[in-house]
Amino acid sequence: xxxxxxxxxxxxxxxxxxxxxxxxxxxxxxxxxxxxxxxxxxxxxxxxxxxxxxxxxxxxxxxxxxxxxxxxxxxxxxxxxxxxxxxxxxxxxxxxxxxxxxxxxxxxxxxxxxxxxxxxxxxxxxxxxxxxxxxxxxxxxxxxxxxxxxxxxxxxxxxxxxxxxxxxxxxxxxxxxxxxxxxxxxxxxxxxxxxxxxxxxxxxxxxxxxxxxxxxxxxxxxxxxxxxxxxxxxxxxxxxxxxxxxxxxxxxxxxxxxxxxxxxxxxxxxxxxxxxxxxxxxxxxxxxx
Numbered sequence: 035x036x037x038x039x040x041x042x043x044x045x046x047x048x049x050x051x052x053x054x055x056x057x058x059x060x061x062x063x064x065x066x067x068x069x070x071x072x073x074x075x076x077x078x079x080x081x082x083x084x085x086x087x088x089x090x091x092x093x094x095x096x097x098x099x100x101x102x103x104x105x106x107x108x109x110x111x112x113x114x115x116x117x118x119x120x121x122x123x124x125x126x127x128x129x130x131x132x133x134x135x136x137x138x139x140x141x142x143x144x145x146x147x148x149x150x151x152x153x154x155x156x157x158x159x160x161x162x163x164x165x166x167x168x169x170x171x172x173x174x175x176x177x178x179x180x181x182x183x184x185x186x187x188x189x190x191x192x193x194x195x196x197x198x199x200x201x202x203x204x205x206x207x208x209x210x211x212x213x214x215x216x217x218x219x220x221x222x223x224x225x226x227x228x229x230x231x232x233x234x235x236x237x238x239x240x241x242x243x244x245x246x247x248x249x250x251x252x253x254x255x256x257x258x259x260x261x262x263x264x265x266x267x268x269x270x271x272x273x274x275x276x277x278x279x280x281x282x283x284x285x286x287x288x289x290x291x292x293x294x295x296x297x298x299x300x301x302x303x304x305x306x307x308x309x310x311x312x313x314x315x316x317x318x319x320x321x322x323x
Contacts, residue, residue: 036320038151039140040159041201049201052315053169059094059311065318069096071128073317076102076119077153078109078134083282083306084153084162088131091313100127116142123148129320149320157191157243163281164197166312168205170305171236174277179206184230186262187213187240187289189221194281195240196221210234213262214253227262231271239264239280239289255288263287264294277301 041049059065073092077085085101092099102122104110109118115134122130123146130146132139133153143150154160168178175181183202185195189211199209199221210225211218218224230237242258253261264278272278278300284290295302 035147035149036322037140037149038161038316038320039138039155040152041161041164041197042159046204049165049168049205052165052312052319053172055318056165056169056308056311056315057173059314060308065314066096068317068321070098071095071321072098072100072126073129073131074100074102074122074127075131076122076133078104078115078132079154081133081153083309084133084160085131087306087309088153088162088313090310091317094310094314095317097317114142115139116145119143119146119150129317151316151320154193157193157196159197160193160281161197162309162313162316163194164201165316166305166309167194167198167238167279167281168201169308169312170279170301173304173308174301175235178202180208181235182208182210182233183236183238184210184212184225184234185222185238185240186211186227186230186264188217188242189213189240190217190219191243192240195238198238213240214258228271231268232273235273235276237264237272237276237278239278239284241281241283241285242288255285259288259291262289264290266291266293266297269294269297269299272299279305282306 075085075088089099119130127148129149131151131153135156137156137158139155152161189195202209209222211222212225212227212230278294280302286292
């Protein structure tokens, strides 16, 4: 049984093996050893890409998937996360996918004996998103060492930025942050936005997470777009070989323009596609000894 909570628990060799196996799944590799395994998708926060790409991955592997409905569950009666997950174990589920607003929620689940794969914990970590980002970068450049990436925007609330910066530093990439100073938390060296546009190999835009803000933004939405939004003019400042990424969902007209979402430099749609294959790989990994 192999849980997946955060990438800092996993060696570089295993990270690279996951990426390469995900590429093999994308190329059509078949795997039937999980057929009939029962999986519960327990999302305590809203999700489209993560939840439904996990479902797609499960279907591709012949698994039997159930989606947990928080609103009609005993969570509404005060049931703890541990008791909810223990219930799933005892009634016969083989693996659980969990997204929860509590950072490090998985520390409450030591007594659960089925593998748990994290779909994100608050603003803490998002391992499968980072893996699909790495797969997308590897497909584009064929390596990681020496690549320069800047995360633009709401670093403070971004589990994607926190996860990616840690693993990308270990892979030998140069990581930077940019955007409003109030969103920066010192996770990586800060760089001027225009300088980042001109020098980075990868610009990773981040959604402004209005639902997590415990303080007022100093910029309104129009001001944010005017100062930090990825416009057609800013795309033109990037190096010819540079790419745009975004974990999505994206706020059109706030951090990214309609043009930039699907321009020639954008790899946002490819990230979404790659999420299915990465999640097939981590589901396979969950049952390996």
